Amino acid sequence: MRLKRRYKWLNIEQNNKFVDRILFLSVPSALVLMILAIFRIVSPLTATLSYAAIVVFNSVLLLPITFELQQLKKYIASLASGADVNEEEMVLSAKETKEIIKSINAMHHFWAQKADDLEAQSISDAAVLDTLPDPIMMIDRAGNIIGANLSSRNLFGKNLMDKNINTIFSSESFIEAVNKVLKKQSEAENLVFYIQKPKNQKLYAHIKQLPWLSKGRAVAVISLYDMTKSMKIEKMQSDFVANASHELRTPLAIISGFIETLLTSAKGDPDAQEKFLKIMQDQTSYMSALIENLLSLSKIELSQDEKPHDVVNIAKIINEVKAALSLKAKERDILIVPKIEDNVSDIIADEHQVKQLIQNLTDNAIKYGLSQSDVSIKVKMVDKIPASKSFNVMDGPAVSIAITNRGPKISSENMARLTERFFRMQEHKDLKIKGTGLGLSIAKQIIIRHHGNLTVSSGNLNGTTFTIYLPKNQSEIN
Ligand SMILES: Nc1ncnc2c1ncn2[C@@H]1O[C@H](COP(=O)(O)OP(=O)(O)OP(=O)(O)O)[C@@H](O)[C@H]1O
Ligand SMILES: [Mg+2]
Incomplete structure:
Protein backbone atom coordinates (compact mmCIF):
# COMPACT_ATOMS: atom_id res chain seq x y z
CA MET A 1 0.00 0.00 0.00
CA LYS A 98 12.96 14.27 -27.56
CA GLU A 99 14.74 12.94 -30.65
CA ILE A 100 12.97 9.59 -30.34
CA ILE A 101 9.61 11.42 -30.19
CA LYS A 102 10.60 13.46 -33.26
CA SER A 103 11.45 10.31 -35.22
CA ILE A 104 8.26 8.58 -34.07
CA ASN A 105 6.23 11.61 -35.18
CA ALA A 106 7.91 11.70 -38.58
CA MET A 107 7.23 7.98 -39.05
CA HIS A 108 3.63 8.38 -37.90
CA HIS A 109 3.00 11.27 -40.31
CA PHE A 110 4.52 9.34 -43.17
CA TRP A 111 2.31 6.30 -42.61
CA ALA A 112 -0.80 8.37 -41.80
CA GLN A 113 -0.35 10.20 -45.13
CA LYS A 114 0.13 6.88 -46.92
CA ALA A 115 -3.03 5.49 -45.26
CA ASP A 116 -5.02 8.62 -46.26
CA ASP A 117 -3.76 8.34 -49.86
CA LEU A 118 -4.68 4.67 -49.97
CA GLU A 119 -8.13 5.34 -48.53
CA ALA A 120 -8.75 8.15 -51.05
CA GLN A 121 -7.52 5.87 -53.85
CA SER A 122 -9.79 3.02 -52.82
CA ILE A 123 -12.81 5.37 -52.47
CA SER A 124 -12.19 6.75 -55.96
CA ASP A 125 -11.65 3.22 -57.37
CA ALA A 126 -14.99 2.15 -55.88
CA ALA A 127 -16.70 5.27 -57.25
CA VAL A 128 -15.33 4.59 -60.74
CA LEU A 129 -16.47 0.96 -60.58
CA ASP A 130 -19.92 2.11 -59.45
CA THR A 131 -20.31 4.24 -62.57
CA LEU A 132 -19.91 1.20 -64.83
CA PRO A 133 -23.23 -0.04 -66.21
CA ASP A 134 -22.19 -3.72 -66.04
CA PRO A 135 -21.88 -5.83 -62.88
CA ILE A 136 -18.30 -6.43 -61.65
CA MET A 137 -17.43 -8.62 -58.66
CA MET A 138 -14.18 -9.60 -56.94
CA ILE A 139 -13.90 -13.00 -55.32
CA ASP A 140 -11.46 -14.61 -52.90
CA ARG A 141 -9.84 -18.03 -53.22
CA ALA A 142 -12.95 -19.77 -51.82
CA GLY A 143 -15.28 -18.04 -54.30
CA ASN A 144 -16.70 -15.58 -51.75
CA ILE A 145 -17.61 -12.15 -53.03
CA ILE A 146 -15.35 -9.55 -51.42
CA GLY A 147 -16.14 -6.62 -53.72
CA ALA A 148 -19.14 -5.73 -55.87
CA ASN A 149 -19.93 -2.55 -57.80
CA LEU A 150 -23.27 -0.74 -57.70
CA SER A 151 -24.58 -2.49 -60.79
CA SER A 152 -23.96 -5.93 -59.16
CA ARG A 153 -25.62 -4.81 -55.93
CA ASN A 154 -28.62 -3.51 -57.87
CA LEU A 155 -28.96 -6.78 -59.77
CA PHE A 156 -28.24 -9.35 -57.05
CA GLY A 157 -29.15 -7.48 -53.85
CA LYS A 158 -27.43 -5.18 -51.38
CA ASN A 159 -26.14 -7.91 -49.03
CA LEU A 160 -23.99 -9.52 -51.68
CA MET A 161 -20.73 -9.25 -49.77
CA ASP A 162 -19.19 -12.45 -48.36
CA LYS A 163 -21.76 -14.61 -50.14
CA ASN A 164 -20.37 -17.49 -52.13
CA ILE A 165 -20.98 -17.35 -55.87
CA ASN A 166 -22.54 -20.85 -55.61
CA THR A 167 -25.40 -19.33 -53.62
CA ILE A 168 -26.06 -16.63 -56.21
CA PHE A 169 -25.57 -18.41 -59.53
CA SER A 170 -27.09 -21.77 -60.36
CA SER A 171 -25.52 -22.20 -63.81
CA GLU A 172 -23.15 -25.17 -63.65
CA SER A 173 -21.11 -23.99 -66.62
CA PHE A 174 -20.54 -20.62 -64.96
CA ILE A 175 -19.51 -22.15 -61.60
CA GLU A 176 -17.20 -24.55 -63.43
CA ALA A 177 -15.54 -21.68 -65.29
CA VAL A 178 -15.05 -19.73 -62.05
CA ASN A 179 -13.51 -22.78 -60.35
CA LYS A 180 -11.13 -23.28 -63.26
CA VAL A 181 -9.83 -19.73 -62.76
CA LEU A 182 -9.71 -20.10 -58.95
CA LYS A 183 -7.70 -23.33 -59.25
CA LYS A 184 -5.39 -21.55 -61.70
CA GLN A 185 -6.15 -24.11 -64.41
CA SER A 186 -6.93 -21.16 -66.63
CA GLU A 187 -5.97 -17.49 -66.55
CA ALA A 188 -9.30 -16.26 -67.92
CA GLU A 189 -12.64 -17.78 -68.95
CA ASN A 190 -15.40 -16.33 -71.16
CA LEU A 191 -18.84 -17.82 -71.48
CA VAL A 192 -22.50 -17.06 -72.16
CA PHE A 193 -25.00 -18.37 -69.62
CA TYR A 194 -28.56 -17.80 -68.41
CA ILE A 195 -29.93 -16.75 -65.05
CA GLN A 196 -33.53 -17.02 -63.85
CA LYS A 197 -33.20 -14.92 -60.69
CA PRO A 198 -33.75 -12.02 -60.09
CA LYS A 199 -35.07 -12.07 -63.70
CA ASN A 200 -34.55 -14.11 -66.85
CA GLN A 201 -31.36 -12.86 -68.46
CA LYS A 202 -28.76 -13.99 -70.91
CA LEU A 203 -25.34 -12.95 -69.60
CA TYR A 204 -21.86 -12.89 -71.04
CA ALA A 205 -19.24 -13.49 -68.34
CA HIS A 206 -15.54 -12.71 -68.32
CA ILE A 207 -13.70 -14.29 -65.37
CA LYS A 208 -10.07 -13.33 -64.91
CA GLN A 209 -7.31 -14.11 -62.43
CA LEU A 210 -5.97 -11.04 -60.66
CA PRO A 211 -2.24 -10.34 -60.30
CA TRP A 212 -0.55 -11.11 -56.96
CA LEU A 213 -0.54 -7.53 -55.81
CA SER A 214 -4.33 -7.15 -55.92
CA LYS A 215 -6.22 -5.44 -53.17
CA GLY A 216 -7.28 -7.49 -50.13
CA ARG A 217 -7.89 -11.19 -50.60
CA ALA A 218 -9.19 -10.86 -54.17
CA VAL A 219 -7.87 -13.51 -56.53
CA ALA A 220 -10.28 -13.15 -59.47
CA VAL A 221 -12.66 -10.65 -60.99
CA ILE A 222 -15.98 -11.48 -62.68
CA SER A 223 -17.48 -9.01 -65.14
CA LEU A 224 -20.93 -9.62 -66.57
CA TYR A 225 -22.61 -8.15 -69.61
CA ASP A 226 -26.36 -8.31 -70.13
CA MET A 227 -27.03 -9.65 -73.62
CA THR A 228 -30.84 -9.61 -73.31
CA LYS A 229 -31.14 -6.02 -74.51
CA SER A 230 -28.84 -6.36 -77.51
CA MET A 231 -30.61 -9.61 -78.48
CA LYS A 232 -33.93 -7.78 -78.28
CA ILE A 233 -32.58 -5.00 -80.54
CA GLU A 234 -31.22 -7.57 -82.99
CA LYS A 235 -34.62 -9.29 -83.04
CA MET A 236 -36.37 -5.96 -83.56
CA GLN A 237 -34.06 -5.17 -86.47
CA SER A 238 -34.59 -8.52 -88.15
CA ASP A 239 -38.37 -8.28 -87.55
CA PHE A 240 -38.28 -4.83 -89.12
CA VAL A 241 -36.46 -6.07 -92.23
CA ALA A 242 -38.91 -9.01 -92.46
CA ASN A 243 -41.93 -6.69 -92.08
CA ALA A 244 -40.59 -4.16 -94.58
CA SER A 245 -39.88 -6.91 -97.12
CA HIS A 246 -43.34 -8.35 -96.55
CA GLU A 247 -44.98 -4.92 -96.99
CA LEU A 248 -43.10 -4.42 -100.26
CA ARG A 249 -43.73 -7.93 -101.55
CA THR A 250 -47.54 -7.61 -101.29
CA PRO A 251 -47.96 -4.66 -103.74
CA LEU A 252 -45.29 -6.14 -106.01
CA ALA A 253 -47.23 -9.44 -106.17
CA ILE A 254 -50.43 -7.52 -106.93
CA ILE A 255 -48.75 -5.49 -109.72
CA SER A 256 -47.12 -8.51 -111.34
CA GLY A 257 -50.46 -10.39 -111.13
CA PHE A 258 -52.24 -7.58 -113.03
CA ILE A 259 -49.43 -7.31 -115.61
CA GLU A 260 -49.95 -11.02 -116.24
CA THR A 261 -53.73 -10.48 -116.63
CA LEU A 262 -53.20 -7.46 -118.91
CA LEU A 263 -50.92 -9.53 -121.11
CA THR A 264 -53.31 -12.48 -121.30
CA SER A 265 -57.05 -12.48 -120.52
CA ALA A 266 -57.57 -8.68 -120.44
CA LYS A 267 -55.58 -8.09 -123.61
CA GLY A 268 -58.45 -6.79 -125.77
CA ASP A 269 -60.62 -5.43 -122.93
CA PRO A 270 -60.11 -1.60 -122.52
CA ASP A 271 -62.48 -1.37 -119.50
CA ALA A 272 -60.60 -4.08 -117.60
CA GLN A 273 -57.30 -2.52 -118.65
CA GLU A 274 -58.27 0.88 -117.20
CA LYS A 275 -59.49 -0.68 -113.98
CA PHE A 276 -56.33 -2.78 -113.53
CA LEU A 277 -53.99 0.10 -114.42
CA LYS A 278 -55.72 2.19 -111.72
CA ILE A 279 -55.09 -0.55 -109.15
CA MET A 280 -51.46 -0.82 -110.30
CA GLN A 281 -51.09 2.95 -109.96
CA ASP A 282 -52.42 2.79 -106.39
CA GLN A 283 -50.03 -0.03 -105.54
CA THR A 284 -47.01 1.80 -106.97
CA SER A 285 -47.88 4.97 -105.06
CA TYR A 286 -48.26 2.85 -101.91
CA MET A 287 -44.83 1.32 -102.60
CA SER A 288 -43.20 4.69 -103.12
CA ALA A 289 -44.85 6.02 -99.90
CA LEU A 290 -43.53 2.96 -98.08
CA ILE A 291 -40.00 3.36 -99.43
CA GLU A 292 -40.07 7.08 -98.68
CA ASN A 293 -41.20 6.43 -95.09
CA LEU A 294 -38.59 3.68 -94.60
CA LEU A 295 -35.85 6.00 -95.84
CA SER A 296 -37.20 8.77 -93.66
CA LEU A 297 -37.18 6.51 -90.60
CA SER A 298 -33.59 5.42 -91.16
CA LYS A 299 -32.49 9.03 -91.79
CA ILE A 300 -34.10 10.16 -88.51
CA GLU A 301 -32.50 7.26 -86.66
CA LEU A 302 -29.11 8.24 -88.07
CA SER A 303 -29.60 11.86 -86.94
CA GLN A 304 -30.60 10.72 -83.42
CA ASP A 305 -27.31 11.85 -81.80
CA GLU A 306 -27.13 15.19 -83.63
CA LYS A 307 -28.37 18.20 -81.72
CA PRO A 308 -31.07 20.12 -83.66
CA HIS A 309 -30.10 23.76 -84.22
CA ASP A 310 -32.65 25.49 -86.50
CA VAL A 311 -34.69 28.42 -85.23
CA VAL A 312 -38.19 27.20 -85.94
CA ASN A 313 -41.37 29.23 -86.19
CA ILE A 314 -44.24 26.87 -85.43
CA ALA A 315 -46.95 29.16 -86.90
CA LYS A 316 -45.13 29.25 -90.24
CA ILE A 317 -44.83 25.45 -90.31
CA ILE A 318 -48.52 24.99 -89.47
CA ASN A 319 -49.49 27.27 -92.37
CA GLU A 320 -47.28 25.25 -94.72
CA VAL A 321 -48.79 21.97 -93.49
CA LYS A 322 -52.31 23.38 -93.82
CA ALA A 323 -51.58 24.40 -97.41
CA ALA A 324 -50.02 21.03 -98.26
CA LEU A 325 -52.99 19.08 -96.88
CA SER A 326 -55.78 21.43 -97.99
CA LEU A 327 -56.78 19.29 -100.98
CA LYS A 328 -56.88 16.12 -98.87
CA ALA A 329 -58.94 17.95 -96.22
CA LYS A 330 -61.34 19.29 -98.84
CA GLU A 331 -61.94 15.78 -100.21
CA ARG A 332 -63.28 14.80 -96.78
CA ASP A 333 -64.99 18.15 -96.20
CA ILE A 334 -62.74 18.82 -93.22
CA LEU A 335 -61.66 22.25 -92.06
CA ILE A 336 -58.18 22.69 -90.53
CA VAL A 337 -58.45 25.27 -87.73
CA PRO A 338 -55.15 26.47 -86.20
CA LYS A 339 -55.26 28.41 -82.87
CA ILE A 340 -51.88 29.79 -81.90
CA GLU A 341 -51.54 31.72 -78.63
CA ASP A 342 -49.77 35.09 -78.81
CA ASN A 343 -46.89 34.21 -76.49
CA VAL A 344 -45.73 31.24 -78.58
CA SER A 345 -42.04 31.76 -79.27
CA ASP A 346 -39.64 30.27 -81.80
CA ILE A 347 -38.00 27.02 -80.75
CA ILE A 348 -34.65 25.39 -81.46
CA ALA A 349 -35.38 22.25 -83.47
CA ASP A 350 -34.86 20.50 -86.80
CA GLU A 351 -37.21 22.42 -89.10
CA HIS A 352 -37.67 19.67 -91.67
CA GLN A 353 -38.39 17.06 -89.00
CA VAL A 354 -40.83 19.32 -87.10
CA LYS A 355 -42.75 19.87 -90.34
CA GLN A 356 -42.80 16.11 -90.98
CA LEU A 357 -44.05 15.52 -87.41
CA ILE A 358 -46.92 18.02 -87.61
CA GLN A 359 -47.78 16.89 -91.15
CA ASN A 360 -47.96 13.18 -90.18
CA LEU A 361 -50.31 13.90 -87.25
CA THR A 362 -52.50 16.34 -89.21
CA ASP A 363 -52.63 13.85 -92.10
CA ASN A 364 -53.86 11.18 -89.65
CA ALA A 365 -56.46 13.54 -88.19
CA ILE A 366 -57.82 14.20 -91.70
CA LYS A 367 -57.70 10.50 -92.71
CA TYR A 368 -59.20 8.99 -89.57
CA GLY A 369 -61.38 11.91 -88.35
CA LEU A 370 -65.11 12.25 -89.06
CA SER A 371 -65.82 13.78 -92.44
CA GLN A 372 -67.48 17.23 -92.42
CA SER A 373 -65.82 18.13 -89.13
CA ASP A 374 -62.98 20.31 -87.91
CA VAL A 375 -59.39 19.37 -87.20
CA SER A 376 -58.06 21.82 -84.66
CA ILE A 377 -54.35 22.60 -84.11
CA LYS A 378 -53.89 24.42 -80.78
CA VAL A 379 -50.46 25.79 -79.98
CA LYS A 380 -49.34 27.19 -76.61
CA MET A 381 -46.31 27.47 -74.35
CA VAL A 382 -45.99 25.17 -71.30
CA ASP A 383 -43.57 25.29 -68.36
CA LYS A 384 -42.68 21.63 -68.45
CA ILE A 385 -42.84 18.58 -70.74
CA PRO A 386 -44.69 15.64 -69.12
CA ALA A 387 -42.29 12.78 -68.29
CA SER A 388 -42.07 9.69 -70.48
CA LYS A 389 -41.57 6.13 -69.24
CA SER A 390 -39.37 5.12 -72.15
CA PHE A 391 -37.17 8.11 -73.01
CA ASN A 392 -35.68 11.27 -71.49
CA VAL A 393 -37.49 14.56 -71.86
CA MET A 394 -35.88 17.99 -71.67
CA ASP A 395 -36.40 20.17 -68.59
CA GLY A 396 -37.70 23.69 -68.97
CA PRO A 397 -40.29 25.50 -71.13
CA ALA A 398 -41.72 23.90 -74.24
CA VAL A 399 -44.25 24.44 -76.96
CA SER A 400 -47.30 22.16 -77.01
CA ILE A 401 -49.15 21.43 -80.26
CA ALA A 402 -52.46 19.62 -79.78
CA ILE A 403 -54.04 18.18 -82.94
CA THR A 404 -57.65 17.07 -82.45
CA ASN A 405 -60.07 15.28 -84.77
CA ARG A 406 -63.65 14.09 -84.24
CA GLY A 407 -64.30 10.36 -84.47
CA PRO A 408 -64.79 7.19 -82.47
CA LYS A 409 -62.70 6.49 -79.37
CA ILE A 410 -59.46 4.52 -79.91
CA SER A 411 -59.52 1.41 -77.66
CA SER A 412 -56.79 1.12 -75.01
CA GLU A 413 -55.33 -2.00 -76.72
CA ASN A 414 -54.94 -0.09 -79.98
CA MET A 415 -53.73 3.00 -78.17
CA ALA A 416 -50.78 1.07 -76.71
CA ARG A 417 -49.69 -0.04 -80.19
CA LEU A 418 -50.12 3.17 -82.22
CA THR A 419 -46.40 4.00 -82.57
CA GLU A 420 -45.39 0.40 -83.40
CA ARG A 421 -43.88 0.11 -86.85
CA PHE A 422 -46.41 -1.06 -89.52
CA PHE A 423 -49.24 -1.11 -86.97
CA ARG A 424 -52.62 -0.14 -88.47
CA MET A 425 -55.98 -0.47 -86.73
CA GLN A 426 -58.16 -3.21 -88.21
CA GLU A 427 -61.18 -0.92 -88.70
CA HIS A 428 -59.10 1.43 -90.86
CA LYS A 429 -57.70 -1.46 -92.91
CA ASP A 430 -61.30 -2.67 -93.42
CA LEU A 431 -62.35 0.82 -94.58
CA LYS A 432 -59.48 0.61 -97.10
CA ILE A 433 -57.95 3.86 -95.82
CA LYS A 434 -54.49 4.06 -97.33
CA GLY A 435 -51.41 4.11 -95.12
CA THR A 436 -48.08 2.41 -94.46
CA GLY A 437 -48.35 2.26 -90.67
CA LEU A 438 -45.07 4.18 -90.33
CA GLY A 439 -46.26 7.79 -89.82
CA LEU A 440 -46.49 7.60 -86.03
CA SER A 441 -43.21 5.65 -85.64
CA ILE A 442 -41.52 8.43 -87.60
CA ALA A 443 -43.22 10.97 -85.32
CA LYS A 444 -41.98 9.13 -82.22
CA GLN A 445 -38.37 9.05 -83.46
CA ILE A 446 -38.49 12.80 -84.16
CA ILE A 447 -39.87 13.40 -80.68
CA ILE A 448 -37.10 11.29 -79.10
CA ARG A 449 -34.38 13.17 -81.02
CA HIS A 450 -35.78 16.48 -79.72
CA HIS A 451 -36.22 15.16 -76.14
CA GLY A 452 -39.88 16.11 -76.31
CA ASN A 453 -42.96 13.95 -75.78
CA LEU A 454 -46.11 12.78 -77.56
CA THR A 455 -49.29 12.06 -75.65
CA VAL A 456 -52.62 10.70 -76.92
CA SER A 457 -56.09 11.01 -75.46
CA SER A 458 -59.22 9.65 -77.04
CA GLY A 459 -62.91 9.70 -76.17
CA ASN A 460 -66.23 9.51 -77.98
CA LEU A 461 -67.20 13.06 -77.07
CA ASN A 462 -63.95 15.00 -77.39
CA GLY A 463 -62.52 12.99 -80.27
CA THR A 464 -58.84 12.08 -80.47
CA THR A 465 -56.04 14.47 -79.53
CA PHE A 466 -52.36 13.88 -80.24
CA THR A 467 -50.27 16.43 -78.30
CA ILE A 468 -46.69 17.13 -79.33
CA TYR A 469 -44.30 18.69 -76.79
CA LEU A 470 -41.10 20.22 -78.15
CA PRO A 471 -38.56 21.96 -75.86
CA LYS A 472 -37.99 25.66 -76.46
CA ASN A 473 -34.22 25.19 -76.23
CA GLN A 474 -31.99 22.20 -76.84
CA SER A 475 -29.84 22.38 -73.69
CA GLU A 476 -27.86 19.43 -72.28
CA ILE A 477 -30.01 16.49 -71.28
CA ASN A 478 -29.11 14.80 -67.97
N1 LIG B 1 -56.10 10.51 -85.38
C1 LIG B 1 -56.34 9.22 -85.41
N2 LIG B 1 -57.55 8.72 -85.13
C2 LIG B 1 -57.77 7.40 -85.14
N3 LIG B 1 -56.83 6.47 -85.44
C3 LIG B 1 -55.62 6.91 -85.75
C4 LIG B 1 -55.28 8.29 -85.72
N4 LIG B 1 -53.98 8.40 -86.06
C5 LIG B 1 -53.52 7.16 -86.27
N5 LIG B 1 -54.48 6.25 -86.10
C6 LIG B 1 -54.35 4.79 -86.22
O1 LIG B 1 -52.99 4.49 -86.05
C7 LIG B 1 -52.46 3.77 -87.16
C8 LIG B 1 -51.02 4.12 -87.36
O2 LIG B 1 -50.89 5.44 -87.81
P1 LIG B 1 -49.66 5.84 -88.70
O3 LIG B 1 -49.73 7.28 -88.96
O4 LIG B 1 -48.44 5.31 -88.07
O5 LIG B 1 -49.83 5.01 -90.01
P2 LIG B 1 -50.82 5.25 -91.22
O6 LIG B 1 -51.53 6.52 -91.08
O7 LIG B 1 -51.66 4.02 -91.32
O8 LIG B 1 -49.82 5.27 -92.41
P3 LIG B 1 -49.02 6.54 -93.00
O9 LIG B 1 -48.86 7.48 -91.88
O10 LIG B 1 -47.77 5.97 -93.49
O11 LIG B 1 -49.85 7.08 -94.10
C9 LIG B 1 -53.35 4.18 -88.29
O12 LIG B 1 -53.36 3.21 -89.31
C10 LIG B 1 -54.68 4.30 -87.58
O13 LIG B 1 -55.27 3.01 -87.50
MG1 LIG C 1 -50.31 8.27 -90.70
Missing part, protein backbone atom coordinates in the same frame (compact mmCIF):
# COMPACT_ATOMS: atom_id res chain seq x y z
CA ARG A 2 2.84 2.36 0.89
CA LEU A 3 4.65 1.37 -2.29
CA LYS A 4 1.51 2.12 -4.32
CA ARG A 5 1.27 5.58 -2.81
CA ARG A 6 4.91 6.20 -3.52
CA TYR A 7 4.44 5.24 -7.19
CA LYS A 8 1.57 7.64 -7.36
CA TRP A 9 3.71 10.34 -5.80
CA LEU A 10 6.48 9.63 -8.32
CA ASN A 11 3.87 9.60 -11.13
CA ILE A 12 5.04 6.33 -12.58
CA GLU A 13 3.20 3.08 -13.35
CA GLN A 14 3.11 0.34 -10.74
CA ASN A 15 4.25 -2.41 -13.07
CA ASN A 16 7.25 -0.51 -14.44
CA LYS A 17 9.88 -2.78 -12.72
CA PHE A 18 11.58 0.36 -11.34
CA VAL A 19 12.49 -1.28 -8.00
CA ASP A 20 13.64 -4.49 -9.71
CA ARG A 21 15.93 -2.49 -11.97
CA ILE A 22 17.47 -0.53 -9.02
CA LEU A 23 18.02 -3.67 -7.04
CA PHE A 24 19.48 -5.41 -10.07
CA LEU A 25 21.84 -2.49 -10.77
CA SER A 26 22.94 -2.42 -7.14
CA VAL A 27 23.84 -6.15 -7.00
CA PRO A 28 27.55 -5.74 -8.11
CA SER A 29 28.10 -2.91 -5.59
CA ALA A 30 26.41 -4.99 -2.86
CA LEU A 31 28.73 -7.95 -3.63
CA VAL A 32 31.85 -5.79 -3.61
CA LEU A 33 30.81 -4.15 -0.30
CA MET A 34 29.97 -7.56 1.16
CA ILE A 35 33.48 -8.92 0.28
CA LEU A 36 35.13 -5.76 1.64
CA ALA A 37 33.16 -6.17 4.89
CA ILE A 38 33.97 -9.95 5.13
CA PHE A 39 37.68 -9.21 4.78
CA ARG A 40 37.21 -6.39 7.24
CA ILE A 41 38.57 -3.82 4.84
CA VAL A 42 35.52 -1.71 5.66
CA SER A 43 33.23 -1.97 8.65
CA PRO A 44 29.71 -3.54 8.13
CA LEU A 45 28.15 -0.18 9.00
CA THR A 46 30.21 1.64 6.32
CA ALA A 47 29.33 -1.10 3.81
CA THR A 48 25.61 -0.82 4.62
CA LEU A 49 25.66 2.98 4.44
CA SER A 50 27.62 2.85 1.18
CA TYR A 51 25.12 0.37 -0.23
CA ALA A 52 22.22 2.62 0.79
CA ALA A 53 23.98 5.58 -0.84
CA ILE A 54 24.44 3.59 -4.07
CA VAL A 55 20.75 2.58 -4.08
CA VAL A 56 19.67 6.22 -3.60
CA PHE A 57 22.11 7.36 -6.29
CA ASN A 58 20.82 4.72 -8.76
CA SER A 59 17.21 5.68 -7.98
CA VAL A 60 17.88 9.35 -8.67
CA LEU A 61 19.61 8.39 -11.93
CA LEU A 62 16.96 5.89 -13.06
CA LEU A 63 13.77 7.70 -12.08
CA PRO A 64 13.70 10.31 -14.90
CA ILE A 65 14.58 7.66 -17.49
CA THR A 66 11.78 5.38 -16.25
CA PHE A 67 9.40 8.27 -16.22
CA GLU A 68 10.24 9.32 -19.81
CA LEU A 69 10.18 5.73 -21.07
CA GLN A 70 6.73 5.36 -19.56
CA GLN A 71 5.56 8.51 -21.32
CA LEU A 72 7.05 7.30 -24.61
CA LYS A 73 5.26 3.98 -24.22
CA LYS A 74 1.93 5.73 -23.60
CA TYR A 75 2.48 8.09 -26.53
CA ILE A 76 3.27 5.27 -28.99
CA ALA A 77 0.29 3.23 -27.73
CA SER A 78 -2.04 6.20 -28.24
CA LEU A 79 -0.71 6.80 -31.77
CA ALA A 80 -1.17 3.13 -32.59
CA SER A 81 -4.78 3.16 -31.38
CA GLY A 82 -5.49 6.24 -33.51
CA ALA A 83 -6.34 8.43 -30.48
CA ASP A 84 -5.74 12.15 -30.60
CA VAL A 85 -2.56 12.80 -28.59
CA ASN A 86 -0.70 15.96 -27.86
CA GLU A 87 3.05 15.57 -27.58
CA GLU A 88 3.30 18.96 -25.87
CA GLU A 89 1.56 17.54 -22.81
CA MET A 90 4.58 15.30 -22.20
CA VAL A 91 7.32 16.45 -19.85
CA LEU A 92 10.53 15.43 -21.55
CA SER A 93 13.96 16.40 -20.36
CA ALA A 94 16.46 14.09 -22.05
CA LYS A 95 17.63 15.17 -25.51
CA GLU A 96 17.54 11.57 -26.72
CA THR A 97 13.90 11.10 -25.69
